[in-house]
Amino acid sequence: xxxxxxxEPLRREWKFPDFPTLDYEGAGGSTVxxxxxxxPTDQPLTLVYKLLSEAEMQLIRDHxxxxxxxxxxxxxxxxxxxxxxxxDFFDPTQQWLYDGEPEEELVSVGNYxxxxxxxxxxx
Numbered sequence: 001x002x003x004x005x006x007x008e009p010l011r012r013e014w015k016f017p018d019f020p021t022l023d024y025e026g027a028g029g030s031t032v033x034x035x036x037x038x039x040p041t042d043q044p045l046t047l048v049y050k051l052l053s054e055a056e057m058q059l060i061r062d063h064x065x066x067x068x069x070x071x072x073x074x075x076x077x078x079x080x081x082x083x084x085x086x087x088d089f090f091d092p093t094q095q096w097l098y099d100g101e102p103e104e105e106l107v108s109v110g111n112y113x114x115x116x117x118x119x120x121x122x123x
Contacts, residue, residue: 002066005063015044043119057104067097073096098118103117
């Protein structure tokens, strides 16, 4: 497992996660849901980078190719720089998978903008 490159994003876009639930069919066709954990799963997170150098962009490309969207990885603390307490938003023990290929934009020679969509997983 290789950690995500230690690059500070310009911003992060995320939504509140879902918590694991179990649904049971009740009498008369009603459904009852129970939360069975306090650790969120399947939490979307997009890291937005602007004006990355060719070398920095290559770090993200190489990491994406190595992980193949199936190998979970950790995010370094710099990915949450600016949050006073990132653990309030993200469980520090959770790992991440790519939620698709990073979206690159060549801005000028050797400068890239990229959005990296991730989704949390619980192992």
